[in-house]
Amino acid sequence: MTPVILTVDVVLFTLHQDNLHVVLLPREHNPYAQQLALPGGYVHPEEDQDTLSAARRMLHSKTGIVSPYLEQLYTFSGRVRDPRGWSVSVAYYALIHQSRLPQEHQRFELHAVDALPELPFDHNRIVQTACKRLRDKSTYSTLPCHLLPSAFTLAELQQTYEKILGTRLDKSVFRRKLNDLDFLEEAEGQRTGAHRPAQLYRLRADCSDATFGKTM
Amino acid sequence: MTPVILTVDVVLFTLHQDNLHVVLLPREHNPYAQQLALPGGYVHPEEDQDTLSAARRMLHSKTGIVSPYLEQLYTFSGRVRDPRGWSVSVAYYALIHQSRLPQEHQRFELHAVDALPELPFDHNRIVQTACKRLRDKSTYSTLPCHLLPSAFTLAELQQTYEKILGTRLDKSVFRRKLNDLDFLEEAEGQRTGAHRPAQLYRLRADCSDATFGKTM
DNA sequence: GGAATAGTGTCTATGAGACAGTATGAA
DNA sequence: TTCATACTGTCTCATAGACACTATTCC
Numbered sequence: 209m210t211p212v213i214l215t216v217d218v219v220l221f222t223l224h225q226d227n228l229h230v231v232l233l234p235r236e237h238n239p240y241a242q243q244l245a246l247p248g249g250y251v252h253p254e255e256d257q258d259t260l261s262a263a264r265r266m267l268h269s270k271t272g273i274v275s276p277y278l279e280q281l282y283t284f285s286g287r288v289r290d291p292r293g294w295s296v297s298v299a300y301y302a303l304i305h306q307s308r309l310p311q312e313h314q315r316f317e318l319h320a321v322d323a324l325p326e327l328p329f330d331h332n333r334i335v336q337t338a339c340k341r342l343r344d345k346s347t348y349s350t351l352p353c354h355l356l357p358s359a360f361t362l363a364e365l366q367q368t369y370e371k372i373l374g375t376r377l378d379k380s381v382f383r384r385k386l387n388d389l390d391f392l393e394e395a396e397g398q399r400t401g402a403h404r405p406a407q408l409y410r411l412r413a414d415c416s417d418a419t420f421g422k423t424m
Numbered sequence: 425m426t427p428v429i430l431t432v433d434v435v436l437f438t439l440h441q442d443n444l445h446v447v448l449l450p451r452e453h454n455p456y457a458q459q460l461a462l463p464g465g466y467v468h469p470e471e472d473q474d475t476l477s478a479a480r481r482m483l484h485s486k487t488g489i490v491s492p493y494l495e496q497l498y499t500f501s502g503r504v505r506d507p508r509g510w511s512v513s514v515a516y517y518a519l520i521h522q523s524r525l526p527q528e529h530q531r532f533e534l535h536a537v538d539a540l541p542e543l544p545f546d547h548n549r550i551v552q553t554a555c556k557r558l559r560d561k562s563t564y565s566t567l568p569c570h571l572l573p574s575a576f577t578l579a580e581l582q583q584t585y586e587k588i589l590g591t592r593l594d595k596s597v598f599r600r601k602l603n604d605l606d607f608l609e610e611a612e613g614q615r616t617g618a619h620r621p622a623q624l625y626r627l628r629a630d631c632s633d634a635t636f637g638k639t640m
Numbered sequence: 641g642g643a644a645t646a647g648t649g650t651c652t653a654t655g656a657g658a659c660a661g662t663a664t665g666a667a
Numbered sequence: 668t669t670c671a672t673a674c675t676g677t678c679t680c681a682t683a684g685a686c687a688c689t690a691t692t693c694c
Contacts, residue, residue: 211427212428212430212467212469214430214512251428251501253428253503253509257502257503258501258502258503259499259501259502260501280498282496283475283514285467285474285475285476286473286474286475287473287474293469296430296475296512296514298499298501298512361673362674363672363673378656378657378659379673379674380657380674380675381655381656381657381658383674383675384655384656385656400665401665401666401671401672402665402667402670402671402672403664403665403666403671403672403673404663404664404665404666404671404672404673404674405665405672405673406672406673406674407673407674421563421639423637577646578646579645594683594684594685594686595646595647596647596648596649596684596685596686597682597683597684597685599647599648600682600683601683617645617692617693618643618644618645618692618694619643619644619691619692619693619694620645620646620690620692621646621691621692622645622646623646623647
């Protein structure tokens with residue numbers, strides 16, 4: 209068998225300055241050394257249980273982040289996508305709140321998904337695919353919760369859905385649906401700001417990957 | 425790098441005796457020689473453009489079928505799924521009408537998805553994943569059309585949706601939605617049987633992978 | 641004409657959207 | 668008291684579901 213290059217790449221989403229961003233970091237090695245790219249690298253069969261473990265390891269070793277929401281996205285493959293030869297990249301996507309990104313000594317950068325630089329390999333296509341998946345799945349799942357801190361207000365959650373979906377939602381309708389779908393529970397405390405404080409909620413533990421028939 | 429085994433596997437669905445079946449065939453080589461398994465095998469980097477091409481080649485060489493609906497399903501990987509070692513299988517699923525299965529000299533078998541034998545590797549899990557995807561996606565896409573011949577009646581289409589989704593649909597509602605979604609076009613001729621003939625329809629060429637917000 | 645299936649029309653209840661209203665804390 | 672935001676109530680209109688009705692063929 210001709211050897212095939214096996215890698216994983218991770219599209220790590222976060223909300224930054226009210227817009228969807230992805231984490232990019234400069235590549236350490238050739239090809240495309242120093243260029244900004246998705247966190248990723250070779251699968252290590254001795255070390256990794258499977259490609260999910262490899263993705264987790266990659267994320268942790270390159271950005272210091274442990275175990276946010278992480279899901280397989282799609283597998284990209286072929287002769288031309290990597291100059292080193294025939295390759296397979298199992299792509300994953302992850303969601304995290306900005307507060308859980310390490311603050312110091314990390315070389316990663318946040319880039320708005322609608323203003324990405326040109327990336328090596330087929331990484332632009334991978335990000336596009338991830339955006340589409342995130343948007344599609346957000347219409348019928350609890351995904352956007354993972355972009356928020358562990359406790360959040362209903363207004364924050366609504367804004368997050370709106371940002372991802374690119375549409376305005378009616379407050380009353382949104383809350384009625386949340387009530388029906390019943391994937392949130394009250395958290396302790398309230399968000400106190402300049403005005404009336406808002407109740408905090410958290411995603412129910414058994415609903416971290418919940419999907420529903422209806423649409424948000 | 426430790427060498428990694430790279431394969432593709434294909435879950436080929438068809439309706440047979442009014443039930444959802446998958447194509448299985450006896451493995452030619454070890455491990456598990458002679459045992460029934462999904463059509464699949466090694467990716468050939470010299471020959472295959474990418475894993476999709478590999479899946480097409482596999483399907484054609486093992487079953488004689490060319491190019492039905494074929495879509496990537498999920499990538500299964502790890503140390504334990506294949507006794508030969510650390511492996512990656514990029515799984516695809518395909519839909520085809522029984523009439524397009526070759527009639528003679530093929531060694532494949534049709535097995536009802538709800539009465540599968542025990543399969544080698546993690547093939548049972550792969551079929552399960554494919555069933556779930558097929559069911560989920562059928563609620564908001566034209567997928568079931570690919571299980572029918574190129575021209576079909578609305579009643580046949582409705583029965584197909586019902587079989588896959590496992591629910592009864594109201595004829596009037598179903599047709600109203602078909603009308604709204606507008607992914608069918610009239611085909612020449614009618615299905616003439618024991619009673620009033622039914623108009624034939626076909627999937628519009630630009631809708632072979634159409635999805636919609638609403639639900640069937 | 642009867643049986644069976646194709647295809648259409650209509651009533652109703654549900655629920656989404658729009659929007660106005662009330663509640664509560666900060667200044 | 669005012670302002671801004673949290674939160675809730677209500678009206679209306681669209682539509683999914685239920686089901687009855689008409690149409691067309693074979694016998």
